Amino acid sequence: MLRQVHILKKDEIIYQRIFGNALSKEEVEDLYFRIKQDAMKKLGQSSGYYDYFKYRIAYYVELDYDLIFILVTGLMDDFFRLTQSQLVNLKGKVIDLYGEEIKKTKIPDEFSKLDEYVDNLHKNLKPKIAVVGFSGVGKTTIKNLIKKNKIPMQHIPTISGDIATIEIGKLQFKLFDFAGQEQFKYLWKGFIKGSNAVLIITDSTPENVEKSRYFIELIKEEASYALRAVIGNKQDLRDAMDVNDIENIIGLRTYPMIANRAENRDKMIKIIAEVLEMNLEETPLLKDLKISFDEKEEQKKKMNVEESKTEKPSSSKGLEKVKSAKVEAIQNEEKKIIGQTRDLKNGKLINMDISLDLCELLAKEVRGVKIDNTLRNHYKMISATLKSLNNNKQYSYDDFYRDYNAYLKKDFKCSNIALKQFLEPQFSLLKKSIDQDEIISTTLREDDSVVVHSLICAYLSTVNSEKFPDFDEFKRIFTKNEFKKQMINEISLYYYRILNKFEN
Template sequence: MIREIHIFKDGLTLFEDVIVPNKDLDTSAVMDLVSASARKLQEWKIDSMEIERYRFVYMNSHDTQFIITMDRQASLQKVSEALMSLVSKFMTAFEKILESEEWKETDFSPFRIGFRTIVGRIPCKVCLAGHGGTGKTTLLELATLPSKGPPQEYIPTFFGDKALLKADFDPYIFSMFDLGGQDRFVQEWGKIIRAGSMVVIVTDSTEENIEWTKRVAYPVLKSELPYARVIAIANKQDLKGALSPEQVSKLLDVPAYGMQANKAEFREQWLRLLKALAFEEIDFNIVSEIMDSV
């Protein structure tokens, strides 16, 4: 997932667009550091550096530095390609201006539309993880097949499935990966979840299931997606004896949100939750920061 773009020339900001702000780092200090490296790059070469859960991908063209901030866990290859087409688009529009002194008086803000179009071409990968029967496929269909209504029967997912989700998430679209949660498929998760920006852990809000999640799912997630954002769904809140979202949060060390995925009325709530996770407007954790002791 692409989060920000900054374009600099002679130490001045030509253009910037911040879709999801980075609240953990001092952005201007990071930009000084990255743009100094970018300035040394040959024309059309791409390089990147990582800090915590972010990756900065950068390029130098016409003595102008282009820096994209992305989730460290997302696909570097896709973002590098996006940076190429972005710089190419920018140069098509502004090359002449950059070659004269005119650039100092130019308004580059119309480039925002072009930038956001390119951002929307790389789907943000969301992984639904959890044991068999907890409601992952139900959640996938609740989001992506609204007219059909969520499934009421349990048909175990073989290996894994995925679907695109376009909703009110502009400029983003999501690629939802639904993992097969039966024990025999968990060892295959690594192949499916690579480059996932976000993880949604699905539980049926029982102690046994939470124990399974910590014992079986956590090791895979921690080794494959350490920098991904993570929330939990405390699903099946209608069933007698379901643990509350607060209890589930505490037991998993991941903020948990209550849900009844088999009810169509919960679709809006589920979409709002996904949006708030993408834009970092709700509590979440980072996979590598989940306490080992829980």
């Protein structure tokens, strides 16, 4: 992938075009002297390359005009097969357009005629992105999302593989989507080889995440210098792992995604730009796209403002003044409903203090369930290894849970040294994951807490189902009180999870 183009006269950069992050101005100027010295020593050689950190610096020296042309690419780009000819062509174009001025020691005021040519040069050195993952995780769906193709609602296996040239804005890249079925395993190396970037797609289930670690070694073997990341797809499913947990297991930056939703295309494009280390604001090929994204955001803001203007003030009882998000402020409003609500079990009046106590108990239960699920999912992924280290004797979940709690109390003891050495870093990762979990770490009386509102809404629906049969009434109240849409959606998500737990 072509990342940068620089043209220097003496030690001054007279032209540059930036497509992605790479070298600073100071680094380019330092390289000038090194290249010039080598060119003077090797009289017959006018071009060559250096591998500098994670980039390949291809250069062409034109001594007659005292010019040095530099193309900065990735380490996976073949200098002799691809880059060298593009350097020679660039040199010829510059001499044709500006040779006379440069010969007279003049530097052209602008190189506008060169920009279009250099942008086309990028197409000749376009990035190769390999999309890898096992069958059914959503590789082809992600490709269709990027291409704006119709997204199929059922899984149709890709047979052998598919190679497509995709254009986003003015950026072109090759996307390699290969078959995830294990009978095509012999093809995988060929698809990954020479990639500038590799995206590992997982369906976010514990089994698939653990299995997907296989691709890490494959990438090291076939595309060791490739940029890489993980897409945690199907995040809307019930058993989907949190991206932080996926990141801890695979060891790569992980992005959440629901690829069968067309509205996530912009999000996927931004992920690709970030993985390729391309700045949307600085990359000329993506500037139009950045403007389009900004316009969409501005349009959303205007729509939200218009919606809030059209809403009339309401005198509804209940949660109308829940905006402050403090439990003390909620009490006065909710007493109007909860204070008059009868407990169906014992016929006693329920006041706000009792409801808050119940919510506190429920909050603890939600945290406990989430911690238990996190531990169980992790145990499932490493249970085979645990059994092997335990001399093929069963190491049960109860053993795992007991030892984890002992680790938290700094009292973890294990006579099996190999097992202990394996478990300690696993427990450390688990503790970090649990400590960072928003649901587990949220306290009931924290301001702006999604958990506070979801628990109270769930409780109101339980004790007063006629007035609050579903989330629609709460949504109306929250909207009138200018809650952010994202927060309302999160409250809704946890609300239904809590009610489902009651029913189960």
